[in-house]
Amino acid sequence: MARRNDPTHYGLVSRVIHWAMAVLILAMLVLGTKLSHLQPGLANLWLYGLHKTGGFIALTLIVLRLIWHRISPPPGPLGGGWTRQVAIWAHRAIYGLIIAIPLSGWIASSATGLDVMFADTWVVPPIAPVSEAWEHWGFLAHRVLTRTLMAVLVLHVLGAARRAWQGDGTLRRMISG
């Protein structure tokens, strides 16, 4: 089993990162949505910390993934025609969103003036000034971007399911190489 990608196959590294991020990001979307409906109290404060820690792990994974793509470029989508174009753009949109989403969360959290913690132990440096405007627009961006990601992910999953249904090997090559 090759670790590296080749022009038609995903290597082990890309596949592991892909599915790890899929699980993590789905969990983050659920947890984030839960947080936005929560009345904060001592009993649930840790969930905010968990969300931030998960977000930083996701951000690290996406950076590693992009670095890996430089070292070992992934294969392009199979097939041709409009579905190929949609797949290419959906993938680009997902990359853009999964970078912008944790960054917007980090910006908005920095702007509150409270320490942003990783794993309840390390203080992550702020990347925005302490400002209500940054906080407001940062969380608004976080919300709009996560909603957009949910929509693009539906498209992404439907596309993958359609190709699996057609049996063109797209889903299989992301699962077993």
Place this chain on the structure above:
Amino acid sequence: MFMRNFLALCLILTSAAAMAAPRNYVLQATASNVGFETDFGPDKITGQMPVTQADLSIDFQNIANSKVAVTLDVTGAEASFPFAAQAMKGPKVLDSREFPNITFLSTAVARDGDGATVTGNITIRGVTRPEVLHAVLYRQQGAVAGDLSHLSIRLTGTIARSDFGAIGWNDMVGDQVRLDILAQIQRVE
């Protein structure tokens, strides 16, 4: 909670030895504290703020003749969990960098049951407003009856932080802040 510290809780105002003129007292810096409490969702945030200065002039014969001035150190504030202290001292609430002190200056003192009602101006975040605190004087632990050289004063009251523009996190942290100031004071001879 402070009560525990006093073996002989005796009400000075009623038992004070006759003393003609108002006497001046200053803070014994150690062991003086402002306790506060506010609501956080279903829970409470508690904490303390050090008292940096307390100047009192107490007239045991005519309590209305008394004066109280207290200064608190916002930068030294602590709270029951780390985020709360940071939030409280930050720009959205007390803004300790701009406004490192909270002050209280009495304008009127009136006898009220066992203690006194102290009306005065509180300055928080540079905003000054009249507020009313309830004061009780105690003899300090170990002091003999009639010894008024060292006293404890407890001031309690409630303020609305929004009155002072300290509105940060008002969607999750209560507006009402309950104060419990305990200062150990000694007479200036």
